[in-house]
Amino acid sequence: MPGISQPLVQVIEVHKTYPLGHRSVEALRGVTLEMPQGGFVVLQGPSGSGKTTLLNLVGAIDHPTSGRVLVEGRDMAAWPDDALSHFRAKTLGFIFQNFNLIPVLSAVENIEYPLLLQRVPRAEARARALEMAEGVGLGDSSDQRPGELSGGQCQRVAIGRALVTHPALVIADEPTANLDAATGRTIIDLMHRMRDCTGATFVISTHDPEIASMAEARFTLRDGRLVEP
Template sequence: MSVVTCEQVTKTYQMGKTSLQALRGVSLEIEPGEFLCLAGPSGSGKTTLLNLIGCLDKPSSGQIAVENKSTEKLSAFQLAQLRRHRIGFIFQTFNLIPVLTAYENVEMPLVLRRIDAAERERKVMQMLEALGIRELHKHRPDELSGGQQQRVAIARALVTEPAIVLADEPTANLDSETGLAIMELMHALNRERGTTFVFSSHDPKVMERATRVVRLKDGLIVNGVKS
C-alpha cells in the first residue's frame, strides 16, 4: 500500500487574466518508509506538490490519495482531520509560534487532538529528548539558534506520530553543517520509526541522503530514480 499516490496531477495558478501551470501532470507513488527528496530548481513546482500532498491546496486536475483515501472526496473537515492526524509539516522558516516555549510549540498539536496533560508531557519530553533539545524546553524561539528551532519544528511535526512528514526545504535557512546534522536526524527518525519523509531541496549534499530522488522541472517529473 502506498502512503501517497498522485495521478496526473496538475495545478494552475490564476492571477487575474494570466494563468501559470505550476504542475503539468505529475504521477508519483510514495511507499511507506521512504526518505524521498523532491529535487529541482526554484520554480519547478516542489512547494506546490508538497502543498497538494499535504492537503493544504487542491489540484486543478488529477487525483491525490493519502493512505488510499482519495482526497477529492473528503470534506473540508475530513481534510483537516487528515492533516491533523496523519501528516506532519516542517517548513523552511521553521514557523514556530514566537510567544510559546519550545515545549509549548511541540505540545500544540497534541492539545488540538485533545490528548490529556500527562500523556502530552510524556510525548513532548520524549520527542525533545530524541532530538537532543530536552534542556531547551523552556526557551522561546528567539532564544534558540536556527538549528535548534528546526529541531523544535521537527519534534512538533513528529509528536503526533504521523504517517508522513512533509518538509519544504528544511535545511535552506541553516548553515551547511547544521543542515546536514538536521538531515541525519530526520533520516535516523525515518529508520527508527518507519515514518515516511518527503522533503524538497536543491542542495546536492541534501539530495545525497535520500533513498530516492524525484526530479521536477517546469512542473513535470524528469526522473524518479536515484542516479
C-alpha cells in the first residue's frame, strides 16, 4: 500500500520517442511531475505537445523510451501483459473523448460490463451499476442505448463505467472535446463530485482554459516539455 505522503503517480525524467519512417518524433523530452492521491489534475498544452502520450504512459498503455512512470510506487514497464491487464482493470479507469460505449448495450449494461468481466455475480453487478447510474445523474435514461442519449449523457455513462470498479486513478483524454461548452462544464463538475465521494485521483487533458482553471494541479506541456502555464 502506498504511504500517506506518497504521490499516486510519479513521472521521473521521462522521454518518449516514436519512430516515424527514417526519422523519429520526440514526443516527451524529460518530463518530471507528481500527481497527489485524490487530486484533480489537468494536463494542458497545444496540439502535439505530448498530452496523450503522457496519459498513455501513466495508463501503462505504452512505455517510456527512458525514465520511469510509477503508479502506487510501482513501475509497470517490465511487467508481462497479463499482470498489466490485471493491474489496469483493478487500479485504472479510462474515459474517452468519443465515449467508446458499446452501442447495443443500454446505459446501465455499459456501466455493468467491467464488473461482469471481473466475474462479479450478475445480481451484485446490476445493483452496483444501477447505483452508479443514479450517482452520475442518468436517472430515467438507464435503459436507453448510447444512440438514444445526448453526448453529455453518454459521457455520464462513461464516467459511471470508469468508476464502477473503484479505481484509484481515472484517466480522461479530452473528455469534453465532443461536448458543447456548457455540457463540458457540467461533466467536469460531475467528475469533481465523483472524485469527492470516491477518493479516486482524476487526471484529464484539455484544450479549454476554463476547464484547466477548475483543476487543483495543472501541468502545461509545450513541445514535450513542462512549462509555466
